[in-house]
Amino acid sequence: MPSPYTRKQRKGAMLVLIILLFCFLAYALRxxxxxxxxxxxxxxxxxxxxQKLVEQRKWKPALSTTMILIVSFLLIILPVGIVVYQVANQVVQLVKDPTVVTGIIAKIQHYPLYQKYVDPQLLQDQLSRIGQVAVNIFGTTLNGLANSIATISVMYxxxxxxFAHYKAMETWLMQYLxxxxxxxxxxxxxxxxxxxxxxxxxGIIAVIQGALxxxxxxxxxxxxxFFYGTIAVFASFIPVxxxxxxxIPGSLFALASGETGHGIGLLLWGFILxxxxxxxxxxxxNKKIGDTHPLITFLGIIVGLPIFGLTGLVIGPLxxxxxxxxxxxxxxxxxxxxASEKELEIKIVKEESTDSTQNPSDRKEDTDTNK
Structure with a gap:
């Protein structure tokens, strides 16, 4: 019995089915x-x-893969996880403790410039907003770390x-891209x-800036x-x-505490060094690795942070x-x-410009010659 569908209809139906299955899988694995x-x-x-271990040193792919997975975990995942967990925990405790915030406000409110130019309620409102943002970002990260075992397991x-089948994978990608x-x-x-x-x-720039x-x-x-230097590492991913x-808040805290020299010194340290x-x-x-425009980094962070949390500092710009x-x-x-079409157009334009600049007598001689 002949099929009631034409080849074009079957092709369209198969394409729709592939798209629907892809959307379902993407949603399920989101x-x-x-x-x-x-x-x-x-x-x-x-x-x-x-690639060097497998192709030059003749290691077995499974052995090289295992070694790289262990090294990447010890050098990247474990240190970052410990630092983020400690910082997130301290930020949440710092903001939840009302005596810390009220103590900072009390010190700053006694500063003469603040009493003269600033609304007393303004600082408290701004500190509360900043604290809430910090709790949202690092609190989400803290909760995510507690449930990150599955994410890391799937990643590895x-x-x-x-890694174990990198040649087959890259060949497949080359074929279907x-x-x-x-x-x-x-x-x-x-x-x-x-x-x-x-x-x-x-990452290198952020670590150096955080250390400074x-x-x-x-x-x-x-x-x-150490605590604020670690936070500065994450903040340094944001351009400008x-x-x-x-x-800047650290120097303002020193000024509000009556340490004018320390506040000005820290401000100069920050802006100059x-x-x-x-x-x-x-x-x-940029000469050694590659250049990424600061605007791409900034917009990428705006996109990445709400979706991926702190890992959005890297994934968003990527x-x-x-x-x-x-x-x-x-x-x-x-x-x-x-390029061939461009060269042909340039040649035609040059010939037309040459003809337009040629003297009438020359064009007449060319006509007579052709005759």
């Missing part, structure tokens, strides 16, 4: 999207190491198969540069320098205003960078005219 991006980041960072499960082989390799190189820039470059902020707090007698979110080290390091690292790269490649490959 809770593990962080696992996928985490696996992609770690794979990009350690792929060259794995994905990583294991990515909608790019030519040359564009696929270019896309892979750009993704690697973007990942290195956002993860390694921004903590050192400044210690030198100028601000309490808990990052570390200033920490050392901490803020400028960002520009110097970024210039050096996603936005991937989007910009995809648009650039699409424009270059499908909207721009091929």
């Amino acid at each position: 809770g593990f999207i962080t696992s996928f991006f985490g696996a992609l980041i770690i794979y990009t960072l350690f792929r060259s190491w794995h 499960l994905i990583l294991y198969f990515m 909608p790019f030519s082989p040359r564009n696929s390799y270019q896309y892979a190189d750009e993704l690697r540069n973007i990942t290195y820039s956002n993860v390694i470059g921004s 902020v903590g050192l400044g707090f210690w030198l100028f007698g601000i309490p808990q320098p 205003i990052g570390s200033a979110l920490i050392f 901490v803020a400028n080290i960002d520009n110097v390091l970024r210039m050096v690292l 996603l936005l960078s991937f989007f910009v790269l995809s648009v650039q490649m699409y424009t270059r490959n499908y909207l721009s005219k091929p």
Whole structure:
């Protein structure tokens, strides 16, 4: 019995079915999207190491994969998890303790400049809002850490198969990605540069700035320098205003406490050393690793933080960078005219301009010659 559907109808129905199944799977696995991006980041960072161990040193893929998974956990996951947990716990306890906030307000309200120019209720309202934001961000992270075992387990499960079968996976991607082989390799190189820039470059700058902020707090007698230096590491991912979110309130606290010299010293320390080290390091690292525009980083953080929490500091800019790269490649490959067509147009324009500038007598001689 012949089928009641044409080949075109069957093709359309199959495409709709594939899209529906993909949407269903994406919705069902939405809770593990962080696992996928985490696996992609770690794979990009350690792929060259794995390739050298397997292809040059002739290690077995399973052995190399196991070693890289252990190293990545000890160097990245474990330290970051411990630090984030400690900082989140302290932030929540700090904001929930009313004596801390009221003590800061009392000290600042006795400062002469505050009594002269500032509304007494303004500071209390602003501190309450800042505290609530801190509780929301770090409180969510604290609760997420308690339930992150499944996320990390899925991430490492994905990583294991990515590393153990990296050749088959990359061959499959090259086959099904909608790019030519040359564009696929270019896309892979750009993704690697973007990942290195956002993860390694921004991470190095953030750690150095956080250490300098903590050192400044210690030198100028601000309490808990390690705690606020650690917070400055996360704040430093935000372009332009990052570390200033920490050392400016610290200097204001010192001024309100009557330590005018310490407050001014910390302010100068922050703007002269901490803020400028960002520009110097970024210039050096951009030559070694790759450049990501600060606006992409800033907008990526705005997108990433509400969805991924603190991991959005890295995943958000990566996603936005991937989007910009995809648009650039699409424009270059499908909207721009091929080089041969451009050269033909340039040649035609030159010939027309030559004909238009030629003397009438010359054109007449050419006509007679042709005759």
